[in-house]
Amino acid sequence: MLDDYRLFTTQIVILWAVLDPLSHLTLFMGATTSLAVADRRRAAWLSVVIAFGILTGFALLGPLLLRAMGVSLLSFxxxxxxxxxxxxxxxxxxEAHQGEPHQNASPDAGENATSIAIYPLATPIIAGPxxxxxxxxxxxxxRYSAFQQAITIAALAVIMVALLGIFLAGEYIGRVLGVHGANLIxxxxxLILAALAxxxxxxxxxLWLRLPEI
Incomplete structure (x- = not known):
């Protein structure tokens, strides 16, 4: 039981470091600058749920899919x-978005929020390589049993709930920053994301060429 608890806490720390919810907030705010408050919340919910589904599905089927296609992890x-x-x-x-987000949703606002939630929020921002x-x-x-893999999924769910909470709180942070501040961020x-890529x-x-680490 103690080993399972250690595995759970360790994986939470690892996933938090990789997903980094706090830095994702700025990306979320930048991607949803033109959305109304309600649509921004819709995009937050959808992006987190979709990203969780993508990561869970890839965790279960990814090894089989890559192996069947002959694709290495390095290529991926x-x-x-x-x-x-x-x-x-x-x-x-x-182009930066100009003006304040509209408070009254347009007829295609829900579709726009869904589109942004899928790309770029769910992937590649949250569920990225x-x-x-x-x-x-x-x-x-x-290396891991089915129960240990279930612990990993539970740890991922905890991080996703935290990420959703941070996204929903981004509305209040956005009021402090304003439109121009959000565009600057x-x-x-x-630029930081380009460097990470x-x-x-x-x-x-x-790794492929056996060169020293960068």
Whole structure:
């Protein structure tokens, strides 16, 4: 029982470090700048639920899928890094949203919130290559039993609940920052995200070529 508790707490710490809910708040605020308050909350709920489903599904089926397709983890990491890099470039160089978010939802506001919740919030921001690789390693069939894998899913659920709470609280933080502050944070976090994407790619290449760590 003690070992299971240690495994649970250890995996919570690992997943918190990888998913980093506090830094995701700035990305969430930047991606939902143009949404009304209700739509922003809808996007928060949908993004967390969808990301949890993606990570859980990939944890269970990812090894079989990659093995069946003959894709290595390093290849997956490089491909994911490229996608994250392209998204980060759009954050840095894309057009900033002007004006305050509309309080009255437009007819297509719900669809827009759903679209943003799926991309880029659920993936690649929350369920990105880094988190997918981490959950894949934590669910290793060769090292962990079914019960231990269930503990990993429970730890992931705890982190997702914390992430949702932070997203929902972002409305109040957004009032303090304002639209221009949110756009500024969007560009800064885009630059950081681009650096992380490059690091993911170079780290995978370093392992493949047996080069020293970057």
């Amino acid at each position: 990491q490089i491909a994911g890094g490229v996608i994250v890099f392209l998204f980060a470039i759009n954050m840095v160089l894309g 880094g988190s997918m690789l981490t959950i894949l390693l934590l669910m290793d069939n060769n 969007r560009r800064i976090m885009g 490059v690091n993911m790619i170079l780290s995978a290449l370093a």
